Amino acid sequence: MEFKDKQSIYLQIADYLCEQILLGKWPPGERIPSVRDLASALEVNPNTVMRTYDFLQTREIIFNKRGIGYSAEDNANEKILNYRKERFLESELPEFFKTLYLLNVSIEEIEARYSKFIAETYPVNS
Structure with missing residues (x-):
């Protein structure tokens, strides 16, 4: 590791x-x-x-x-998800927001890329 x-x-x-x-x-x-x-x-x-x-x-x-x-x-599993979500929201998300601000990246661009990521990475099984 x-x-x-x-x-x-x-x-x-x-x-x-x-x-x-x-x-x-x-x-x-x-x-x-x-x-x-x-x-x-x-x-x-x-x-x-x-x-x-x-x-x-x-x-x-x-x-x-x-x-x-x-x-x-x-x-x-439930405890892990709660712990990781809490840590993400408190520690990682503020850093992410700071980077978005400094690079002048819009929320719309993030939404579009997030949607594309989900569609490509986790396609719905038909």
């Missing part, structure tokens, strides 16, 4: 875990990798992964079954 400089590593690992849960790789109730296994796979310190797991537990996305390990909560 390639880490970026602009965000803490534990948060990048949290994003990775959330994506895997949303993609169904680790369905609700099933075990996710242990702290040690994930740290080894991602080549990071186990303490960093533990910080990620603590963070996701406080957001009620994962839980720890004593003696068994960590698993995704039953409503993990």
